[in-house]
Amino acid sequence: MEVREEWGTRAGFILAAVGSAVGLGNIWRFPYVAYDNGGGAFFIPYLFALITAGIPLLIMEFTMGHKYRGSAPLSYTRVNKKTEWIGWWQVAVAFIISTYYSVIIAWAMAYTYFAVGLQWGDDPGGFLMGEYLKRVDIVNGAPIGSVGSIVPQVFIPLILVWVISLAILFKGVKKGIEKANRIFIPTLLVMFLIIVFRALTLEGAALGLEAFFRPNWSEIASPAVWVAAYGQIFFSLSIAFAIMITYSSYLPKDADINNNAFITALSNSSVELLAGFGVFATLGFMAKQANVPIEEVATAGIGLAFVVFPEILNSFPGFNGFFGLLFFGSLVFAGLSSLISIVETFISAVQDKFKASRTKSVVIGGGLSALISILFATQGGLFFLDAMDYFINTFGIALAGLVSVITISWFVKKLKTFQDHANLTSDLRTGLWWRICLGIVTPAVLGYMFALNLIDNLRNNYEGYPTLFLIYSGWGVAVAAIVAGFIMASLKWREKEMEELAYSENKGADEL
Amino acid sequence: MSGSAIVMMFVGIIVIWGGLAASIWNAIKVSKQK
Numbered sequence: 339m340e341v342r343e344e345w346g347t348r349a350g351f352i353l354a355a356v357g358s359a360v361g362l363g364n365i366w367r368f369p370y371v372a373y374d375n376g377g378g379a380f381f382i383p384y385l386f387a388l389i390t391a392g393i394p395l396l397i398m399e400f401t402m403g404h405k406y407r408g409s410a411p412l413s414y415t416r417v418n419k420k421t422e423w424i425g426w427w428q429v430a431v432a433f434i435i436s437t438y439y440s441v442i443i444a445w446a447m448a449y450t451y452f453a454v455g456l457q458w459g460d461d462p463g464g465f466l467m468g469e470y471l472k473r474v475d476i477v478n479g480a481p482i483g484s485v486g487s488i489v490p491q492v493f494i495p496l497i498l499v500w501v502i503s504l505a506i507l508f509k510g511v512k513k514g515i516e517k518a519n520r521i522f523i524p525t526l527l528v529m530f531l532i533i534v535f536r537a538l539t540l541e542g543a544a545l546g547l548e549a550f551f552r553p554n555w556s557e558i559a560s561p562a563v564w565v566a567a568y569g570q571i572f573f574s575l576s577i578a579f580a581i582m583i584t585y586s587s588y589l590p591k592d593a594d595i596n597n598n599a600f601i602t603a604l605s606n607s608s609v610e611l612l613a614g615f616g617v618f619a620t621l622g623f624m625a626k627q628a629n630v631p632i633e634e635v636a637t638a639g640i641g642l643a644f645v646v647f648p649e650i651l652n653s654f655p656g657f658n659g660f661f662g663l664l665f666f667g668s669l670v671f672a673g674l675s676s677l678i679s680i681v682e683t684f685i686s687a688v689q690d691k692f693k694a695s696r697t698k699s700v701v702i703g704g705g706l707s708a709l710i711s712i713l714f715a716t717q718g719g720l721f722f723l724d725a726m727d728y729f730i731n732t733f734g735i736a737l738a739g740l741v742s743v744i745t746i747s748w749f750v751k752k753l754k755t756f757q758d759h760a761n762l763t764s765d766l767r768t769g770l771w772w773r774i775c776l777g778i779v780t781p782a783v784l785g786y787m788f789a790l791n792l793i794d795n796l797r798n799n800y801e802g803y804p805t806l807f808l809i810y811s812g813w814g815v816a817v818a819a820i821v822a823g824f825i826m827a828s829l830k831w832r833e834k835e836m837e838e839l840a841y842s843e844n845k846g847a848d849e850l
Numbered sequence: 851m852s853g854s855a856i857v858m859m860f861v862g863i864i865v866i867w868g869g870l871a872a873s874i875w876n877a878i879k880v881s882k883q884k
């Protein structure tokens with residue numbers, strides 16, 4: 339049996355898995371999605387999606403990594419040689435995400451510095467697009483799709499992001515990833531708790547919380563709300579892009595898979611709920627200050643973090659710079675712990691397939707991603723980032739998730755085998771519900787989501803971008819990830835990896 | 851805040867944070883038994 343790196347402790351694995359799941363989306367996506375889809379009533383479809391898709395999928399991926407002790411491509415190969423391409427597809431998706439996700443962390447890093455002295459001035463929106471990103475259409479009058487020149491204020495923190503991430507990854511699983519997450523996650527939590535506590539004591543906080551929690555029961559009859567709930571759970575848990583398979587491949591033999599999945603998923607949701615408190619209490623303060631209804635200030639994503647929050651910080655009653663530093667600092671920590679997990683997927687895959695050392699794999703995999711990320715540090719980078727992010731999420735992660743769950747449950751029929759494996763070492767045992775969720779509920783919801791998105795995107799260009807631009811920076815990228823999966827799977831393994839099952843099927847689960 | 855908003859806030863807190871606390875407590879209990 340091969341010698342594979344292992345986590346030092348159970349807490350180390352959980353912190354790393356939570357660090358991966360808790361990312362920028364928890365902070366800037368969940369609160370608005372909940373508010374926009376029924377407020378407090380959204381908890382019903384959200385919790386239902388968590389129980390019927392989030393936790394079952396996490397258990398499935400943890401089991402795959404633990405049972406087959408390999409990166410996603412190796413684990414899929416060991417499931418069935420014909421499914422290796424799915425593992426590589428997921429790794430390709432992770433690779434693409436790492437190229438632009440690193441740039442968003444670089445923005446947060448720059449804004450942590452800008453927070454000192456509120457350097458964005460009175461017009462944070464104009465500052466972000468004009469002065470900071472120097473957007474190619476605004477500054478140069480060039481069309482969407484033009485690259486422009488490198489923006490030093492983005493490029494310099496980007497170098498720092500990659501230096502920190504790759505330095506951690508060089509150190510390996512136990513001394514690098516685990517140690518970093520032991521620092522990042524508690525620090526993130528403390529910073530976040532301070533922000534939330536301050537937000538809750540602001541004038542108008544109750545107004546924001548009322549908007550966030552007030553249930554609109556008529557909304558939960560709408561299929562769109564259920565799709566939003568499943569989408570939120572699916573996209574925020576780091577499922578279906580090789581991360582959880584890779585991380586669980588470093589678990590020791592007697593790891594409690596099921597409870598680890600519950601802790602990871604509920605930690606992720608806990609941070610989302612905490613973010614809901616913080617974001618909406620702060621938005622309530624802003625609405626009160628501006629004397630406008632909450633719907634006029636409620637927003638999500640880059641606009642919330644880099645435009646609305648700086649505006650709020652400008653009118654904060656005191657310690658404006660300090661709270662800005664905490665907010666953008668928490669984005670940096672949340673982003674870095676996720677980026678490390680994303681990059682680890684292809685480092686691990688390269689190590690497994692080509693028998694390369696960790697150092698070589700980090701240099702090749704991480705270096706290539708860092709090099710490509712420079713595209714997004716240019717004046718035109720924002721448009722490429724936006725299109726790529728949307729298409730790789732919609733037609734990369736979601737589609738890869740759909741294909742993997744259908745393959746595992748319908749074609750290679752491994753659900754019972756996985757369930758037996760996970761139950762053997764787990765205190766909490768899953769029953770028939772787990773197989774029903776993965777075999778019927780999850781494929782049905784993901785299939786429906788995919789069909790809706792496909793029809794919508796064939797009818798209308800995303801964000802009204804030019805068709806040619808979307809073909810090469812959106813559709814093309816999503817298709818390239820699938821093609822990359824097939825190409826990598828066509829390369830032969832150097833050794834007979836598939837026959838070296840770790841917690842082997844042919845040895846039988848009883849020998850665990 | 852309205853009564854229904856307060857109820858939903860507590861539902862979220864109890865189910866999500868309570869669920870997390872129960873999962874962690876279970877993990878600690880099992881590790882002590884071992």
